[in-house]
Amino acid sequence: MYPTVYLNGQYLPKEKATLNVADLSILRGFGIFDYFRYADGNPRFIEDHLDRFFSSAKLLDLEMPVSREELRTTVHELIKRNGEEEGGIRFVLTGGYSPDGYTPTTPNLVAMAYPFKGPSAEQYERGMAIHLHHYERQLPKVKSIDYLEGIRIQPLLKAKGADYALYVDREYNVRESDRSNFMIVREGILITPVESILHGITRLHLLRLARQLGISVDERAVSVNELKQADEAIICSSIKGAMAITTVDEVLIGNGKPGPVTRRIMEAWDGYCASN
Amino acid sequence: MYPTVYLNGQYLPKEKATLNVADLSILRGFGIFDYFRYADGNPRFIEDHLDRFFSSAKLLDLEMPVSREELRTTVHELIKRNGEEEGGIRFVLTGGYSPDGYTPTTPNLVAMAYPFKGPSAEQYERGMAIHLHHYERQLPKVKSIDYLEGIRIQPLLKAKGADYALYVDREYNVRESDRSNFMIVREGILITPVESILHGITRLHLLRLARQLGISVDERAVSVNELKQADEAIICSSIKGAMAITTVDEVLIGNGKPGPVTRRIMEAWDGYCASN
Incomplete structure (x- = not known):
C-alpha cells in the first residue's frame, strides 16, 4: 500500500x-x-x-x-x-x-x-489455466467485499495447478471468476455472459474495443461444454486486462496458446486505454 | 460494548x-x-x-x-x-x-x-412472525462473518411486519435463520434440520433438554409445507433461547400462540442453563 x-x-x-x-x-x-x-x-x-x-x-x-x-x-x-x-x-x-x-x-x-503489478509478459504469452468450480456469488451485481469462497479455494487451485477458478452455476453455465469476467471466441464471435454476473468495467471496455476492431459480440449465457469447445477463451479484469485462457480443467482451449482474436484484443488494449 | x-x-x-x-x-x-x-x-x-x-x-x-x-x-x-x-x-x-x-x-x-439484552416477556408470550426467504448460506457449517443477505433484507422484513427470516433452499426445505436455528413440533415430536445448517449451540442444548423432558427428537429436513402445517414452531439462539414462531408469512402456526411443547421447553431452559 x-x-x-x-x-x-x-x-x-x-x-x-x-x-x-x-x-x-x-x-x-x-x-x-x-x-x-x-x-x-x-x-x-x-x-x-x-x-x-x-x-x-x-x-x-x-x-x-x-x-x-x-x-x-x-x-x-x-x-x-x-x-x-x-x-x-x-x-x-x-x-x-x-x-x-x-x-x-x-x-x-x-x-x-x-503499487500496480500486472501479470508478466511470460504469463500473457502462456495463458491461464482454469479450474471450474460450482459456486454462485450472492448478489452478483453488487461489488461486495464477500470473497469467502474465492479465498477459501485458493489452496485447492494451487493443488490443481490452476491460476484461477471460473464459477459454474446450477444450470452448468459459466458465470465469472472471483475477480474477473470471462469471454469465449467461437467462429470469430466474442461471446460473454451478461446475466447474474458482476459487470466488470474491463469487460465493458473490451467489448467496446472488440466492436471497434470489427469483431462481433454476443452477450448471452455460456455453458461449460461451450467453454471447453471454444476456439479461444479470455479472462479479464482491471489488473490483467485481457489474458488468454489456455486450459480448462486440463482440456486445451484451441491449440493451448493465445488465439488470433485474443491476440488482437490484447495488443490493442493499452492503446485503447490510453485514448479513453 | x-x-x-x-x-x-x-x-x-x-x-x-x-x-x-x-x-x-x-x-x-x-x-x-x-x-x-x-x-x-x-x-x-x-x-x-x-x-x-x-x-x-x-x-x-x-x-x-x-x-x-x-x-x-x-x-x-x-x-x-x-x-x-x-x-x-x-x-x-x-x-x-x-x-x-x-x-x-x-x-x-x-x-x-x-451488555446482554434479550427479548421481552411480551415478545416471548406473543411469539415471532417469520418471513420465508429463498437463500442458501455459503459454507453453512462455518460461523463466518458473512451476513450480507441477512442484513440486506432487514428493511424487507420490516415492511412485511416480520421479526425474522427463515431461509428456504432450492428443494423448498427450510434450513435456518440468519442468526438462529429453528424446530417444529408435530404430533409431540420435536423436528429440526441437521444438514447444511450452522450447528447452533443453543439448538444442541435445546435438543438435550427436550430429551431430558421426555420429548422425542427427530433431526431431519423440514419442508416449507411441513413448517406451515406444524402444530408448533420454535426459533432459537444464544440470545433468545427458545421462542415460539406463531406466524409464517401470515399463516398461523397452531392457534397462533406458543404451544404446550414450546412452553415446556421455554420454561425449563433457564434452569437447564444454570445447571449445565
Missing part, C-alpha cells in the same frame, strides 16, 4: 488508517468496494467505476458519505499525495459502527492506493 | 481496539466469529463455543494465534476486567493483514464483551 490513505475525509499515514472493531465489515462482512488502475497520474475509466461504486452502495442501502464530485476529487488528491504516477486505487465503503452490531449506520469510507 | 476489548494479546480501551484497513475482514469479508452469553460471571457452554470457533477456523484454514486454554483464560479475564456479571462475548478471527490483499496471513483475534 502507498503511504497515504484517505479515511472519512482525512488523509492519514497508512499505519493510522484503522477502523474500530465495531465496524460492520469486521463484525458482519458488510461492505462494498471498487478498484481501478491509474497511469501517468490518470485514473482509468473513473466515471464507470464511480457509477458502479455508487450503484453497489444503493443496492445495499448504504448512504455514501460524500458526493460523486468529492469522491472524484479524493482520487486525484490521493494520487497526488502519494506521488506515484502508476498504481491502483481501492475504495471501501462499510456498514459503519452499528450500535446493535447488525443494522448498518453511517458508513466508513476508505480509499487506498497501491 | 463494554469498555475493555481483547485484541491480539492485549486488553485495550474499546476506542483503541482497531484494525488497520489492510485487514482481510475489511477488504474481503474474510473472517469467522462466535458469540455466547455469560451470567453470574460464568460463560455459557463455553467448551462448545470453543469447539465451534476452532472448527470454523480450521474449515477456513485460519491459524488460531492462541491455544484453547489461552482463549478460555482470555474470556474469564475479559469478564473480570469489564466488571459486569452479565453479558455476551464475541470472538472475531480475521484473515489478517495480507500483503497482497487476498491471501490470508497471521489472523487478527478480537474478543469483545457486550
Whole structure:
C-alpha cells in the first residue's frame, strides 16, 4: 500500500488508517468496494467505476458519505499525495459502527492506493489455466467485499495447478471468476455472459474495443461444454486486462496458446486505454 | 460494548481496539466469529463455543494465534476486567493483514464483551412472525462473518411486519435463520434440520433438554409445507433461547400462540442453563 490513505475525509499515514472493531465489515462482512488502475497520474475509466461504486452502495442501502464530485476529487488528491504516477486505487465503503452490531449506520469510507503489478509478459504469452468450480456469488451485481469462497479455494487451485477458478452455476453455465469476467471466441464471435454476473468495467471496455476492431459480440449465457469447445477463451479484469485462457480443467482451449482474436484484443488494449 | 476489548494479546480501551484497513475482514469479508452469553460471571457452554470457533477456523484454514486454554483464560479475564456479571462475548478471527490483499496471513483475534439484552416477556408470550426467504448460506457449517443477505433484507422484513427470516433452499426445505436455528413440533415430536445448517449451540442444548423432558427428537429436513402445517414452531439462539414462531408469512402456526411443547421447553431452559 502507498503511504497515504484517505479515511472519512482525512488523509492519514497508512499505519493510522484503522477502523474500530465495531465496524460492520469486521463484525458482519458488510461492505462494498471498487478498484481501478491509474497511469501517468490518470485514473482509468473513473466515471464507470464511480457509477458502479455508487450503484453497489444503493443496492445495499448504504448512504455514501460524500458526493460523486468529492469522491472524484479524493482520487486525484490521493494520487497526488502519494506521488506515484502508476498504481491502483481501492475504495471501501462499510456498514459503519452499528450500535446493535447488525443494522448498518453511517458508513466508513476508505480509499487506498497501491503499487500496480500486472501479470508478466511470460504469463500473457502462456495463458491461464482454469479450474471450474460450482459456486454462485450472492448478489452478483453488487461489488461486495464477500470473497469467502474465492479465498477459501485458493489452496485447492494451487493443488490443481490452476491460476484461477471460473464459477459454474446450477444450470452448468459459466458465470465469472472471483475477480474477473470471462469471454469465449467461437467462429470469430466474442461471446460473454451478461446475466447474474458482476459487470466488470474491463469487460465493458473490451467489448467496446472488440466492436471497434470489427469483431462481433454476443452477450448471452455460456455453458461449460461451450467453454471447453471454444476456439479461444479470455479472462479479464482491471489488473490483467485481457489474458488468454489456455486450459480448462486440463482440456486445451484451441491449440493451448493465445488465439488470433485474443491476440488482437490484447495488443490493442493499452492503446485503447490510453485514448479513453 | 463494554469498555475493555481483547485484541491480539492485549486488553485495550474499546476506542483503541482497531484494525488497520489492510485487514482481510475489511477488504474481503474474510473472517469467522462466535458469540455466547455469560451470567453470574460464568460463560455459557463455553467448551462448545470453543469447539465451534476452532472448527470454523480450521474449515477456513485460519491459524488460531492462541491455544484453547489461552482463549478460555482470555474470556474469564475479559469478564473480570469489564466488571459486569452479565453479558455476551464475541470472538472475531480475521484473515489478517495480507500483503497482497487476498491471501490470508497471521489472523487478527478480537474478543469483545457486550451488555446482554434479550427479548421481552411480551415478545416471548406473543411469539415471532417469520418471513420465508429463498437463500442458501455459503459454507453453512462455518460461523463466518458473512451476513450480507441477512442484513440486506432487514428493511424487507420490516415492511412485511416480520421479526425474522427463515431461509428456504432450492428443494423448498427450510434450513435456518440468519442468526438462529429453528424446530417444529408435530404430533409431540420435536423436528429440526441437521444438514447444511450452522450447528447452533443453543439448538444442541435445546435438543438435550427436550430429551431430558421426555420429548422425542427427530433431526431431519423440514419442508416449507411441513413448517406451515406444524402444530408448533420454535426459533432459537444464544440470545433468545427458545421462542415460539406463531406466524409464517401470515399463516398461523397452531392457534397462533406458543404451544404446550414450546412452553415446556421455554420454561425449563433457564434452569437447564444454570445447571449445565
